[in-house]
Amino acid sequence: MKHEPHPGQERPVADAAAIHIEAKGLNKAFGKVKALEDINFGIRNQEFVSVLGPSGCGKSTLLRIVAGLIPYESGIATIKGEKVLTPRPDIGVVFQTNNMLPWLTVRGNVELGARIRNMPAAARDSAVDKILEVMSLTKFADAHPHQLSGGMRQRASIGQALVLDPPILLMDEPFGALDALTRDKLNVELLRIWQEHRKTVMLITHSIAEAVFLSDRVLVMADRPGKIIEEVVIDLPRPRNAAATRAMPKFGEYVAYLGKVMGVTS
Numbered sequence: 001m002k003h004e005p006h007p008g009q010e011r012p013v014a015d016a017a018a019i020h021i022e023a024k025g026l027n028k029a030f031g032k033v034k035a036l037e038d039i040n041f042g043i044r045n046q047e048f049v050s051v052l053g054p055s056g057c058g059k060s061t062l063l064r065i066v067a068g069l070i071p072y073e074s075g076i077a078t079i080k081g082e083k084v085l086t087p088r089p090d091i092g093v094v095f096q097t098n099n100m101l102p103w104l105t106v107r108g109n110v111e112l113g114a115r116i117r118n119m120p121a122a123a124r125d126s127a128v129d130k131i132l133e134v135m136s137l138t139k140f141a142d143a144h145p146h147q148l149s150g151g152m153r154q155r156a157s158i159g160q161a162l163v164l165d166p167p168i169l170l171m172d173e174p175f176g177a178l179d180a181l182t183r184d185k186l187n188v189e190l191l192r193i194w195q196e197h198r199k200t201v202m203l204i205t206h207s208i209a210e211a212v213f214l215s216d217r218v219l220v221m222a223d224r225p226g227k228i229i230e231e232v233v234i235d236l237p238r239p240r241n242a243a244a245t246r247a248m249p250k251f252g253e254y255v256a257y258l259g260k261v262m263g264v265t266s
């Protein structure tokens with residue numbers, strides 16, 4: 001695997017080269033189904049890495065292992081050098097179907113993590129206000145989930161994950177259930193948040209264009225058993241802008257190359 005720094009990548013903080021998320025020789029089976037075999041990768045502090053692959057290749061399994069949500073058989077997964085055993089407060093997780101409780105308002109849902117961690121009320125209120133603003137949900141703070149559009153619900157889910165300001169964000173197809181236009185808009189919002197707050201991000205996606213637009217690096221998985229078969233450094237300049245970045249010839253070249261690797265284009 002290639003972990004050396006690459007051109008076009010700004011590293012503003014001193015420990016930016018530190019590996020935040022790492023897997024070495026990771027294996028996972030569900031009964032006779034070998035979901036993951038010999039997975040090796042590292043994600044650096046503040047790096048944005050996407051994982052692409054066909055349905056069933058083990059992407060969600062990998063993310064859940066890194067999140068400390070499911071056990072694994074052999075090899076090791078680490079966060080900041082510590083073996084992953086259980087969920088950690090320095091990791092925010094966003095899933096495809098949102099985790100919002102229907103009887104709570106948007107504010108009530110977004111502040112859940114802060115309440116569970118016993119954040120003092122004043123700090124909690126100001127953290128939630130800030131997140132609602134960042135996610136453009138201030139006007140909907142008192143609405144209930146069923147009153148929101150799909151895109152707004154996913155923004156609220158991202159808000160839930162961000163409220164404790166975790167340095168690491170794991171996202172499992174967060175925009176998979178949305179229409180293409182809403183998805184493009186949320187891609188731009190996610191990029192803005194990442195550019196402002198610089199988190200270490202692992203994003204699972206089925207969209208090649210989404211992966212190229214957002215990422216510093218893309219890992220491609222194949223199935224049966226789930227393996228990483230390719231790693232592509234996305235050397236597009238940052239900050240990225242939807243129209244300008246997508247119009248770059250290099251953007252099209254990355255999309256075409258990844259399509260070829262995944263067998264979706266000839």
Ligand SMILES: Nc1ncnc2c1ncn2[C@@H]1O[C@H](COP(=O)(O)OP(=O)(O)OP(=O)(O)O)[C@@H](O)[C@H]1O
Nearest residue numbers: 030033034035053054055056057058059060061062
């Ligand atoms: N709890 C489970 N019990 C049994 N088998 C499972 C379980 N979770 C996942 N699997 C199997 O492990 C393999 C990998 O599943 P996983 O959900 O990680 O794939 P994925 O790449 O995320 O798929 P998708 O893109 O469709 O979400 C599949 O064959 C799946 O059927």
